[in-house]
Amino acid sequence: MTEYRPVCASSSGFEAFDTLATMVAVVKPDGECLFANAAFENVMRLSRRAVERSNLYDWFADASRLSDTVRGVARNAYSSSRFDAMLRRAGRQFEDLLPVHVIVSQMDSEAQVLVELIENAQQNRQDREERTLDQVQATKELTRNLAHEIKNPLGGIRGAAQLLAMELAPTELGPELAEYTQVIIHEVDRLQSLVDRLLAPHRHAPVLGDVNIHEVCERVRALILVEYPRGLKVIRDYDTSLPDFRGDREQLIQAVLNIVQNAAQALQSRIAEASSEEPACIRLRTRVARQVTIGKQRWRLALELHVEDNGPGVPAEIRDRIFFPLVSGRDGGSGLGLTLSQTIAQQHQGMLDCESEPGRTDFRLTLPLP
Known part of the structure; x- marks a missing residue:
């Protein structure tokens, strides 16, 4: 009988499993x-x-069923089996478990069993991302066309108001009506500024160059700490092995800054209470991801930038619309910052998504790597 020798990852056909999006273990x-x-x-x-x-x-969390199933498949009691289980991840608390669907199958050798793990939420997340991309694309086209339609008459309205003010100035009613013409001009300027922000990502072609994501993070971190010098803690959690990639550095700084400012604004009350037992905290975390699907395209490698805060979370009623234009979770917000960040991410073939619950909000920027 031939002695069995464990097969290592570098010497067999197991490398083909690296192309799969699902988790596979032998x-x-x-x-x-x-x-x-x-x-x-x-x-x-x-x-x-x-x-x-x-x-x-x-x-x-409970390996008894998995153990029994693997042993049963190994001794040919049955060829395969499926069931649901809870997977524990490194660096996580025991209570924070990942629901997975487990598929145990036979292999050529009785000493080897194939275990495939599929995140129960994975398919739902991919479907949600595809819907979000389609919705954002449709909204972007509508917004751009609407902005152009609004922009054209604004110049005429402002010019007419200025001419009216000049005509009224020599008359007795001039001083009394000047306030009204100034209101018209002021409101036109405000709308012009809003339209300019809506059109900003589409006006200039990206200026591509080599970008280091950590240089982007450090620039954003410096800017936000100038704005909030006290009461806010910004934590670095970087994977320094991430390579440079091609992108527009200034646009990416703006995209990340919008996200971080959004997090800081959600933490306003906690920042004001600098003596709070749980200080306001934003974490910038970078990681590499493998075999990532963005939209409908598959990438072998991608970087993930997580902007996490310990604020109250995104209101449930707008959670599914947070990246739509003019949708804001705070009074006085324009609702454009996250929309622009999503547009910049898509211009880099990436994706911005959000997971939020009270006490933890995680904005994840995913960008493909060469």
């Missing part, structure tokens, strides 16, 4: 991990070496 019946694909590594937030040195059963 294990022994006792749970020892022989191989974990890139998606598994990404979700677990661990290096492949660390995963392959571990026991798969240790990553589950």
Whole structure:
């Protein structure tokens, strides 16, 4: 009988599993991990070496069913089995679990079993992202066309108001009516500024160059700390292995600044109470992601920039519309900052999305890497 030797990731056909978006692991019946694909590594937030040195059963809240199923498949009691389970991720609290659908299948060797894990929320998230991209694209076209239609008559209205003010000036009613003409001019200027902001991302072609995401983060961090010198803590959590990529540095700074300013504004009350037991905190976290789907296109590598805050969260009634123009969660907000950030992300073939609950809001900017 040929002696069985564990197959390592670098010497077999297991590398093909790296092209899959779902998590795949090859294990022994006792749970020892022989191989974990890139998606598994990404979700677990661990290096492949660390995963392959571990026991798969240790990553589950209740591994008894998984253990029984893997052993049953290994001894050919059945060829495959499916069930739901809760996966524990590295660096997470025990209570914070990831629901997954588990598929256990046979392999050619009885000493190897294939375990595939599918995030229950993954398909829902992809569907939501596709809907969001379609909605944002349609809204962007509508907004741009509407802005052009509004912009054209504004100049005429402002010019007419100025001429009217000049005609009225020599008359007895001139001083009394001057206030009204000034109101017209002021409101036209305000609308002109709003239209300019709506059209800003479409007016200039991106100025492409090599961009380091951490230089972008540091610039934004410096700007926000100037605006909020006390009461706000901005934490760096960088993956310094991320490579440079091609992009418009100034546009990306503006996109990230809009997101961070939005987070800081959500923390206004906590910033004002600088003595609070839980200080206002924004975390800038960068990570690499593998086999990422953005819209309908697949990328082998992407960077993820997370802007996390410990504020009250996005109001539930606008959570699905947060990136639409003129939708704001605070009084006096223009509702354009996040819309512009989403547009800039899409111009870089990326995506901006948000997960929010009371006490934690996470804006995630995903950009493809070469």
